[in-house]
Amino acid sequence: MASEEVESRGKTPRFEWYQTDGSVVISFFVKGVQEANLSVHCRPDTLDFKSVDDAGELYVAQLNLAHTVKESCENKILRSKVEIKLLKNEAIRWEQLERKIQEKVFTVPYSCWKYAALPGSNQKWNQIEKELKAAEADEKPEGDAALMKLFQDIYGGGSDEVKKAMMKSFYESNGTVLSTNWQEVGEKTVDVKAPDGMEYKKWSP
Structure with a gap:
């Protein structure tokens, strides 16, 4: 997101992000931030950031997060940026940082x-x-459409553990395994299971 002047709000800071299994880390590139001039508010689906750099310039950002996080976060002030660590509510891979309508x-x-x-x-x-x-x-869906509807119905009516199990097994197995048993898949990596008569090989350029 490019920095641009926002009247009466300050500038929007440039930022980057990365993720681990349990967290999302966002770096806002604002130089020389002091603890007293930093305001960070983390809610389940939004992050509000406000700070002043070493030249007295105000920076403000609000991110609508793609998935929910815990309401506590960790801040780390560095020379040229501020790092904010958010804890995921679900151990799933985020395809994007901000949600889209x-x-x-x-x-x-x-x-x-x-x-x-x-x-x-x-x-x-x-x-x-x-x-x-x-x-x-x-x-009345048929074939793959019927199977997809069945999965959607199971996911939509499932508990949090069922949803976590389905997301984790599907992602880690590259779409070859779909489990609803969190006790079975929660503490181990779900291996790829190729269809009968086929062999799974990783692609290499």
């Missing part, structure tokens, strides 16, 4: 188009919603 995409039946052309009527939009729900209910 995702919208569900529907395939709208042709019968609904006439309503979409006339916004402003709650009755019309309620009818659209009913037709969409009915269309989704009538769709």
